[in-house]
Amino acid sequence: MKTVHTAPTPSQVVALLLDTTPWLSCEDCFEHLDTYAESVAHGAGPASEPMHRHLLGCAACAEELHTLVELLRADLSDDLHDRG
């Protein structure tokens, strides 16, 4: 057994105690990621509490959401420029 001689840091305590209920799987998050990202990119608030909680607790899904929102905002900017 490896022994870790440390108490968790404050950021680790927060990460360990995050309330990620109601439960949502990474697979379900992926299914809704596109529509959720569109609502975020258009400035709407979190449209789904389970998605919001999952994204707080899952660094990988949150990272992918950020990239998707960034892409959508670039698309919106391009659309406005094309119409301009």
Added chain:
Amino acid sequence: MTAEPSTAFLRDTDWIDALRADGPVQDAALAALHSLLVRAATAQARRMPAESQTLGERTVETLVQQSADEAMTSVLRRLDSFQGRGRFTTWAYKFALVQTASDLHRAAWRPRHLDVAEVDWLPDPTAGPDLHAEAGDLARAVAHGIRTQLSPHQRRVAHALIVEQIPIDVLAERLATTRGALYKTLHDLRARLRVHLQDTGHLPPSSPVRPGMEAAL
């Protein structure tokens, strides 16, 4: 240099029809889709500077292309599942993002030895009393909860994901499991720790713990 295929004229239903068509119409749609997926894969790679630095520019470029190719296969395989709730391009982007993030994480971490053996969480014996005081009752209670309430597998996952910050895709590959299964483990161990700390009076009932609360601990 080849100009990128234009997709501006394509509405969501046009995408589906064009991708299912034959001949030049399908060829143009496939080329346009691949271009979109490369763009998304490139955007994801740009958000991963640590992995890009580890892998080097040429390797990242190769992986971006491979990830886009893989994502294209996934998009075409799942075309029937597109329900039109959002834009087709947004739906397609997400396949490239997930594939690229996973591919870059795994490639960057491949040479590294991961120690995901059983761990025990104990106070640091070299730290002075001041440091222990700063760690606070809650941190000590969390460490105690980890030791007494979690299974060996839950302790391993907590240590790997939260202390060692190993990407979940990398850990899933090393433990021969899935990202979804590891996230479920993380969800369950968080719930168990919260209940334990509520039982011991370290957390009030139904207390929400949110990112950004570190300074208050």
